[in-house]
Each structure stands twice: as C-alpha cells, then as structure tokens.
Amino acid sequence: MSEYGQFCPVAKAMELLDERWTMLVVRELLAGSTHFNDLRRGNPKMSPALLSKRLRTLERAGVVRRTVEDGRSSYTLTACGEELGGVVEALGAWGVRWIGELGEEDLDPHLLMWDMRRTVPIDQWPRGRTVVAFEFDDVAARAGRWWLCVTGDEADVCDYDPGFGVTATVATGLRTLIEVWRGDRSWEQALTSGRVTISGPSSVAREVPAWLGQMNLAATVRPG
Numbered sequence: 636m637s638e639y640g641q642f643c644p645v646a647k648a649m650e651l652l653d654e655r656w657t658m659l660v661v662r663e664l665l666a667g668s669t670h671f672n673d674l675r676r677g678n679p680k681m682s683p684a685l686l687s688k689r690l691r692t693l694e695r696a697g698v699v700r701r702t703v704e705d706g707r708s709s710y711t712l713t714a715c716g717e718e719l720g721g722v723v724e725a726l727g728a729w730g731v732r733w734i735g736e737l738g739e740e741d742l743d744p745h746l747l748m749w750d751m752r753r754t755v756p757i758d759q760w761p762r763g764r765t766v767v768a769f770e771f772d773d774v775a776a777r778a779g780r781w782w783l784c785v786t787g788d789e790a791d792v793c794d795y796d797p798g799f800g801v802t803a804t805v806a807t808g809l810r811t812l813i814e815v816w817r818g819d820r821s822w823e824q825a826l827t828s829g830r831v832t833i834s835g836p837s838s839v840a841r842e843v844p845a846w847l848g849q850m851n852l853a854a855t856v857r858p859g
Contacts, residue, residue: 651696652719656681660689661716662723664699666753669709679745724852731855735819742809744774745794747816748781752792756848760785766797767843768804769812785846803835803843818853 637654639646652658656678663677674686690710693699698716702709712719748769769781782793782801805812811830814820822844825831833840 651692651698654689654692656685657689657693658719658723658726660686660693661698661712661719664710664712664716665720665723669711671708671710674710676749677746679743679749727852728855731817731852732857735857737810737813742813744771744778744781744809747809747813748783748792748794750850751816751847752783752790754848754851755783755785755790755846757785757788757790759842759845759848762787764799765802765846766799767846768801770804770806771809771812772806773808773810783847801835803833803839805831805833805843805847807831816850816853818849818855822847822849 638650641647652661659678659681660674663674666677668674668677671683671686671690674690675681675683678686690699690701693716694701694710696715697713698719700711700713702711764784764786766785767783769783771779771781778794780794780796782795782797782799784791784793784797784799807825807830811820811825815822815825815831822831826833826844833843835843
C-alpha cells in the first residue's frame with residue numbers, strides 16, 4: 636500500500652482504500668457477492684490475480700472475512716467493512732450528480748446485465764418463469780444478446796439462449812439502456828423517442844419497465 640506519511644485519518648484510510656479496484660471490490664461485497672467468480676462478474680475488467688491480491692489485502696486489514704466450506708472460499712465484510720456502505724453510497728451519489736459523461740470504454744454489457752440481474756425488483760415480476768431478452772444493436776454479436784430469467788424469487792442472466800420461451804424482447808443501444816438504468820433518462824423518454832422498443836404482447840410490454848426498474852442510485856437528484 637502507498638503511504639502518505641500523515642496522521643490525518645483520511646490519509647490513513649486512503650492508504651488502504653485508494654488502490655485501484657479496492658473500493659469496487661468493496662462495492663460488490665456490499666451488493667451481496669460472496670464468491671470469487673461473482674466478484675469478477677461485478678468487475679469484469681479486473682484480472683483474477685489482482686482480485687486475489689486485493690481480497691488478501693482487505694482480509695489482512697480486517698475489512699473482509701474469508702471462510703472455506705467444502706473447499707470453496709467465501710468472502711464477507713466484517714463490521715469494519717460494513718461501515719464502508721455509507722461511503723460507497725455517498726461516492727455513487729456524488730458520481731451521479733457530478734460525473735455524468737460516459738466514454739465508450741465505460742459501456743460494458745456484462746456489468747450492466749449483472750447489475751440488473753441482482754437488483755431488478757423481483758416482487759414486480761410474475762411468479763412463473765419469465766424471460767426478457769435484450770438485443771443491443773451497437774454491440775458485437777458475441778455480446779449483443781442477453782436473456783434475463785426470473786422464476787419465483789430467483790433471477791439469472793445468460794449470454795446464450797437458455798432455451799425457454801421469451802416473454803418480451805427489449806431492443807436498443809447499449810448506451811441508451813445504460814442511461815436508462817442509471818436514471819440519466821426515464822423509461823418513458825426512451826420509449827417515446829424510439830430509442831428503446833419492447834416487443835411482445837401489449838399487456839406484457841407495458842409491464843417490462845416496471846419489471847426492470849432502474850439502478851439504486853437512479854433516484855439521486857441531479858444539479859439543476
């Protein structure tokens with residue numbers, strides 16, 4: 636870890652937390668990921684070696700607790716780590732308000748679909764198996780089609796056809812759906828402008844925006 640050589644508590648905290656990817660690993664743990672592969676899915680551009688290194692550092696610092704059951708490691712936040720929840724939420728809200736511009740390198744369908752999978756309001760979905768397909772017209776074919784499957788209280792996302800009947804299909808550009816998910820534009824705006832189209836029975840298509848919702852920080856008030 637880098638050392639600032641200051642007694643200031645902010646400096647001492649940042650000696651641990653400002654290393655690249657560290658706070659994003661904490662973000663994933665706060666979001667409920669406990670296994671290595673799930674942490675990677677939340678940070679798809681982070682190498683496995685670096686993730687292992689950051690987890691070891693956080694464990695030594697008492698932020699993360701590692702347990703092993705049947706040969707499989709799990710990672711959870713300690714009480715110390717849980718206190719970072721307010722910090723991560725405040726950083727996210729600040730980012731929404733003041734860092735709004737997205738570059739092409741920020742548009743990652745893997746992260747978008749993983750985030751949607753774990754935070755869609757499942758209580759809004761039908762109780763039987765429901766599949767929403769996504770078609771991105773501005774993404775390479777190998778990453779341009781996704782399926783979000785919700786059955787009861789379980790949600791899963793696939794980058795291959797799971798073989799179930801599709802309830803509705805959302806067709807759009809990746810940037811547009813990310814903007815809707817972030818709350819930069821509303822579902823109504825995206826649909827009215829034609830940037831998003833939803834195909835399927837009309838009664839179902841009307842419900843899809845409520846099924847998908849928006850990310851937790853979408854309601855953050857922007858500057859006037």
